Amino acid sequence: MTFERRILLALMALAAVLPLFVRDQYVLHIAIMVLFFAVLASSLNLVVGYVGEFSLGHTAFLGTGAYTAAILATQHGWPLWATIPMAGLLAALVGVVIGALTLRLQGPFFVIVTLSFAEVLRLIADNWIGLTNGPMGIAGVPQPEWLAQASNLAAKQFYYGIAWVLLALTLYLSYRFVYSNAGRAAVAVRENRYVAQSIGIRPLNYTMLALVLGALLSGMAGGFYAHYISFVGPEVFRFAFMVSMIIMVLIGGKGTLVGPLIGALLVTFLEEYLREAKELRLSIFGLAVIAIVLFLPRGLMGFITQRREARGEALPATGNASAAPTTQRSPA
C-alpha cells in the first residue's frame, strides 16, 4: 500500500518536472501520449485487474468522450475546461448502460459482448453523418483562444499540463477506490463470487462501480484527445487503441496501480521506435505479449512485488521480526 503510493508519487513528481528540462517538441508530444495512454491503461485496469473481467469494449468510452468533446466544442462553442468533464460524464453514462447489459455475463461472453458494443458505436459514428460527419470525422476541434497566439512549444506544455492533471485525477480516484472497502469488495468478487455474496456483497454494485469509474476516466481522456489532436474520426473506436491498452495493462501488470503506468511508458516509446519496422511492429508486440503471459503472468509490477515479498520473507528468518507484524497490529 505505502510502497505503491510512494512509487506513484515519485513517478508523478518526475512527470511534473519533466517539461522544465525538455524543450524538444517531439519528445514532449511523446510524453503527452504517454500520459494519455497511462490514463487509458489505468482506467482499463480497473475493469481487467480489479473486476477480473476482460473488456474489449473500452474504446467505446474513449470514443464517446472524444466525440462528445468534439461536438460540444465545434457546434456549441463549449470551452475545453467544460468539454472534458462533460466527455467523462457522458462516457460514464454509456458505461452504466453497457454495464447493466454486460456485467451479468462473465468470461468469454463478457469479452464478446463488450467488443460488439465498441463496434456498434463505431458503425454509428461512421453512419450518423448529421451528428458525427461520418467517416470524414470532425476536424478543427477548437483550441483555447490564447493558444493561437502562443508558440507551439507553449501549446505542447499546456496540453502536457492538462494530461498530467488528468492522470493525477485518475491515480487519485483509482488509489482511493482500490484501497477502500469498495475496492476490497471488487477484489472479493474477482476472486470468488460465492464468498463475496456470502459476506453481504452484491457483486453487480462493485463490478458496475469499477466499470463506470473506468468509463468516466477514459471518457475524459477521449475529450482531451479530441482537443489535443484537434480531429476525431470513427477510428477512435477501432481495435488498434484497444490493443495498445491491453498490451500496456498486461506488460505492466494488471491489478496493480503502477503497472499500467510502466506499460504506457514502455509501449508508447516502443511504438515510436518501432515505427521503422512498420507492419512488423504488431508482430513484435504480439510476441512480447505472448512472452509476458508465459513468463511474467502478473506483468512487470507483479514480478517486482513478488521479488520484494520473497526478500521480505527471507529477512525475518534471521531476526525476530516474524512476531513484529502481529504485535504491531493487534489491539491491546
Added chain:
Amino acid sequence: MSSATLSLPQRTLEIRGLGKSFGGIHAVKDISFDVKTGEIVGLIGPNGAGKTTCFNLITGFYSPSTGQVRLGGEDVTGKKPFEMARMGIVRSFQKTNILKSLTVFENVLTGHYLEAHQPLWRTFFPGRAVREAEHSVRESATRIVHTMGLGHRIDTPASALSCGELRLLEVALALAAKPEILMLDEPAAGLNSQEARTFGDILKTLRGTLVRSILIVEHNMSLVMGVCDRIVVMHFGQKLAEGSPADIQGNKQVIDAYLGGGNQA
C-alpha cells in the same frame, strides 16, 4: 469481548416444510427445524442426504420449491445470498471457498465488508470517520485471526495454507461478517482428530462471544456430539430424527441409516 458486549439481535431461525426438487428428484423434502438463539445445532446424515442443499436453500443460493425460512418471525424465504448476509446469516462452504490470492489478514479484513461499508462518495473522499472505521475493522480482523488460531499465519497468502488452516480461515472469513447465526458446511473435513478437537473447542467459545447461534453440517461424529446442543438427522432428503446428542446416538433409525438397514426394506 464478553457476551454482554455482543450487540447482535436474538432471533430464532425457523425452517418450515422446506423442499427443493431438481427435475423429478426431491433433493430436500419437507424439512422443518429451529435454530434458537444461543444454540449450536448439528445437521447430519449420510452423503447425499441433502444437507448442503438445505444450506443453499436457507442462505438463498437456491430458491426453495416449497416451504419457508423465517428469521425472528419474519419471512426471509428466497432472499438473495447477500441479503441473507445482511440479515445476519453467514455461511461457509463445503468445498473450500476463500479469496486465494490475498493474505489471511486481507481475507478476514475483506469479510468486514458490511461493517466497513461507506456511502459511495466517502470512498473517494474519506474523512476521519472512514479512517476510524478502517482502523476498527483492522483491529477486529486481527482479533478474529487470533481467535481462530491463525495468528502465526496472519500475513501468509491464503494459497500457501495447509488444508486444516484453510478450514479455519474459512470460518474466520464468515465470522468477519459478524453473523448472528453462523452456518458451517463441513468445517472439519480434512482435519485430523487432534485438529478437530481444537476446532470444536474454538467453536464453543464463539457462541456468545462472536455469534449468537451456530448451525453446523459435519461428518466428524465426535465433533458433532461434542459441541451440539441439538442434532437434526437427514436421510434421502427428509428429516429422520431430531434430538440431543444422546438421543441421536441411541436412535435405531439413525444407526440403520448410517450402517444400512439391511433386511428391513
